[in-house]
Amino acid sequence: MESFSLPPKVSFARYRLRPPLIKPSKIYEMGGWVINFAIGCTFGCRFCYVDSIHKKFSRARIGDVVMRDWGYYFLIPENIDDAIKMTEWRRWRGKEVMMSSTHDAYLPQLHMWARKILEAALPAGVRINILTRSPLVERDFDLLERYKESVSVSVSIATMEEKLSRVIEPRVASPLRRLEIVSRAKERGLSTGVHIAPIFPPNRLREDLDRDLEKIAEKLSEVRPDDISAEALHVRGINMSYLEQAMGERLRLDYFEEKAREALTRAMKKYSLNFSWS
Numbered sequence: 217m218e219s220f221s222l223p224p225k226v227s228f229a230r231y232r233l234r235p236p237l238i239k240p241s242k243i244y245e246m247g248g249w250v251i252n253f254a255i256g257c258t259f260g261c262r263f264c265y266v267d268s269i270h271k272k273f274s275r276a277r278i279g280d281v282v283m284r285d286w287g288y289y290f291l292i293p294e295n296i297d298d299a300i301k302m303t304e305w306r307r308w309r310g311k312e313v314m315m316s317s318t319h320d321a322y323l324p325q326l327h328m329w330a331r332k333i334l335e336a337a338l339p340a341g342v343r344i345n346i347l348t349r350s351p352l353v354e355r356d357f358d359l360l361e362r363y364k365e366s367v368s369v370s371v372s373i374a375t376m377e378e379k380l381s382r383v384i385e386p387r388v389a390s391p392l393r394r395l396e397i398v399s400r401a402k403e404r405g406l407s408t409g410v411h412i413a414p415i416f417p418p419n420r421l422r423e424d425l426d427r428d429l430e431k432i433a434e435k436l437s438e439v440r441p442d443d444i445s446a447e448a449l450h451v452r453g454i455n456m457s458y459l460e461q462a463m464g465e466r467l468r469l470d471y472f473e474e475k476a477r478e479a480l481t482r483a484m485k486k487y488s489l490n491f492s493w494s
């Protein structure tokens with residue numbers, strides 16, 4: 217079993233993963249198929265909504281460790297190699313599968329397994345959509361390039377304002393570095409996407425919503441990802457209490473979804489970009 221370092225104060229444990237590795241998504245409206253191979257995410261973004269899912273559904277099986285704060289518990293499977301072998305990958309030939317939905321597949325503690333999973337899934341014809349905030353995905357571009365018809369690489373960015381980014385997603389690469397992942401993936405001929413999410417209402421760290429969205433649109437006009445989608449911040453589980461504690465202020469979401477959508481539409485129009493709203 218590989219050894220790795222963890223951010224300070226993160227509780228670490230192992231669990232038994234039940235094969236197959238591909239499972240139907242249980243998250244909100246997402247649907248489809250997913251590959252998840254950890255419980256907890258060491259990136260610990262403050263807006264993340266996964267914590268409530270583990271607190272509700274994983275406690276009985278995994279134990280009280282999931283009652284710690286989000287970003288401060290992390291469990292990896294002790295049987296990942298067996299789970300890869302026991303997954304009948306060809307059953308999902310031609311199907312779109314997201315990797316991953318309840319953690320980042322390219323966490324520093326997981327990226328080597330992400331590659332092993334891809335090495336099993338891609339030759340079997342499974343179509344993989346990688347959604348990440350981690351530049352470590354670039355290490356696998358050599359492999360992804362060989363299956364470019366079956367792969368897409370997407371990143372999420374919530375803001376271009378560094379001050380806000382450092383508070384809401386303190387352990388991930390900067391927004392600019394994440395967009396660089398997309399540029400590099402494009403250079404390798406890979407299909408790419410950017411998910412603008414979650415869009416925050418005006419707050420002390422980033423007051424001007426329109427200006428922020430314009431900066432995002434300006435950058436996207438340079439990068440030109442194949443797909444752009446967007447989503448406003450929502451109350452999901454206990455994410456708002458983490459956020460408001462980190463930001464030191466209350467966030468007002470009344471009627472914000474419509475305002476965010478309109479502001480993004482204006483910004484994207486200025487740079488002749490299309491997007492889908494979710």
Ligand code: SF4
Nearest residue numbers: 257259260261264319
């Ligand atoms: S990287 Fe994704 S799964 Fe991990 S904490 Fe951030 S939003 Fe949640």
